Amino acid sequence: MQILQKSKKSKARTGKLKTSHGVINTPFFMPIATKGAVKNLSTYDLDELGTEIILANTYHLYLQPGEKLIKKAGGLHKYMNWFGPILTDSGGYQVFSLAKIRKIKQDGVEFQSHLDGSKHFLTPEKSIQIQQDLGIDIMMALDVCPPGDSNQKEIIKACDTTYEWAKKCFKAWQKTKKKQQLFGIIQGGIYKKLRDQSLKQITSLDFSGYAIGGLAVGEDRKDMYKVLEYIAPKLPENKPRYLMGLGRPEELVFAIKQGIDMFDCVIPTREARHGRLYQFCTQREKGAIKLFDNLAYKTSIIKNEKNKLDFSPINNKSEVKLLRQYTKSYLHHLFKIQEGLGLRLATLNNLEFYLDLMRKIQSAIRQGKL
RNA sequence: GCGGGUAUAGUUUAACGGUAGAACAGCGGGUUGUGGUCCCGUUGGCCUGGGUUCAACUCCCAGUACUCGCC
Numbered sequence: 001m002q003i004l005q006k007s008k009k010s011k012a013r014t015g016k017l018k019t020s021h022g023v024i025n026t027p028f029f030m031p032i033a034t035k036g037a038v039k040n041l042s043t044y045d046l047d048e049l050g051t052e053i054i055l056a057n058t059y060h061l062y063l064q065p066g067e068k069l070i071k072k073a074g075g076l077h078k079y080m081n082w083f084g085p086i087l088t089d090s091g092g093y094q095v096f097s098l099a100k101i102r103k104i105k106q107d108g109v110e111f112q113s114h115l116d117g118s119k120h121f122l123t124p125e126k127s128i129q130i131q132q133d134l135g136i137d138i139m140m141a142l143d144v145c146p147p148g149d150s151n152q153k154e155i156i157k158a159c160d161t162t163y164e165w166a167k168k169c170f171k172a173w174q175k176t177k178k179k180q181q182l183f184g185i186i187q188g189g190i191y192k193k194l195r196d197q198s199l200k201q202i203t204s205l206d207f208s209g210y211a212i213g214g215l216a217v218g219e220d221r222k223d224m225y226k227v228l229e230y231i232a233p234k235l236p237e238n239k240p241r242y243l244m245g246l247g248r249p250e251e252l253v254f255a256i257k258q259g260i261d262m263f264d265c266v267i268p269t270r271e272a273r274h275g276r277l278y279q280f281c282t283q284r285e286k287g288a289i290k291l292f293d294n295l296a297y298k299t300s301i302i303k304n305e306k307n308k309l310d311f312s313p314i315n316n317k318s319e320v321k322l323l324r325q326y327t328k329s330y331l332h333h334l335f336k337i338q339e340g341l342g343l344r345l346a347t348l349n350n351l352e353f354y355l356d357l358m359r360k361i362q363s364a365i366r367q368g369k370l
Numbered sequence: 371g372c373g374g375g376u377a378u379a380g381u382u383u384a385a386c387g388g389u390a391g392a393a394c395a396g397c398g399g400g401u402u403g404u405g406g407u408c409c410c411g412u413u414g415g416c417c418u419g420g421g422u423u424c425a426a427c428u429c430c431c432a433g434u435a436c437u438c439g440c441c
Contacts, residue, residue, distance in 0.1 A: 093403040246402040266404040
């Protein structure tokens with residue numbers, strides 16, 4: 001990763017990350033396409049939003065439609081008609097989110113498919129093989145993501161397994177032509193000592209980049225901030241730093257100030273489907289949440305009746321024509337009648353907000369404001 | 371015109387001679403390496419007038435509205 005600017009006000013930085021499908025400006029946000037689609041959007045929509053990279057999921061694509069099918073199709077890029085960079089999560093998060101239907105063993109995770117109940121065994125090597133078959137740009141090592149309320153013993157165990165698996169992933173990756181990048185993941189919960197140890201272990205392996213995992217999984221928000229502030233600056237400076245799974249806009253700003261370069265989160269897309277819209281606003285407005293400088297944002301619920309007679313555009317400043325043309329009243333109506341177009345417009349709105357936020361942040365770092 | 375039925379929250383409805391429940395709508399909160407419209411909380415109500423009874427949303431009578439059938 002090439003670093004272009006380092007802030008004097010914080011540990012924030014801007015740069016460029018090269019991948020085999022293009023260069024990405026950092027810090028950046030990845031819209032989530034778990035199963036090979038950003039829900040409700042086409043790749044044309046993603047282009048219009050200025051999307052630079054998306055995130056997909058190894059476990060989900062392995063189960064359906066299967067990595068072999070995608071390989072036959074010419075890889076995930078060709079299969080889903082997206083020719084920018086793709087990062088895949090290894091399946092490690094499903095260790096956490098699908099806790100009821102899996103067993104962690106020494107060599108890997110045993111899953112029972114949430115689709116048909118069939119049993120599957122995901123090993124570090126298998127995860128790498130799947131990600132290679134998918135042909136994506138940035139692979140993630142298989143890790144164990146323990147819940148936020150785990151005790152110290154459980155976190156230690158998760159760290160140990162994560163390290164063992166990281167070594168196996170690294171070894172499997174070394175045997176390939178290394179056209180794809182591989183990132184390692186640091187665990188350790190909210191314990192500084194464990195984070196330090198995990199950092200030391202994982203960074204002993206020369207990964208393409210390093211991620212902080214195991215945050216925003218149920219722990220206290222204050223603890224999350226403390227750990228992030230503590231560990232982020234310790235990550236290797238010349239490599240991309242990825243904070244997995246976060247977050248709210250103010251959390252992204254905070255993390256960027258600690259030196260994080262990469263993010264992904266379901267918030268903009270999921271909340272869009274539930275009718276919550278993100279928008280920039282002035283700091284004085286009711287419900288405004290301050291970000292930095294003079295920038296603030298608020299959310300609103302389009303289903304609320306107050307929108308029924310609001311014939312103003314969804315976002316009159318949007319670069320997306322649809323968002324300038326369709327009114328809030330109409331979007332309210334679309335949600336009431338449960339019409340898919342509503343989901344699409346809301347998703348466009350929220351992703352444009354998140355991607356715009358990152359562009360504003362990049363610009364602020366360049367101008368020395370962040 | 372005659373006869374029958376129904377009237378409970380904004381809507382659709384439940385129960386009961388002794389504190390009227392629910393769903394949807396409304397309002398508020400939640401969602402963090404995806405839960406495809408989800409989860410949690412919350413504000414609203416017995417058609418009107420008489421009668422019986424210790425006590426009536428409930429039983430009786432009248433009115434009103436709606437509805438079905440007949441002429």
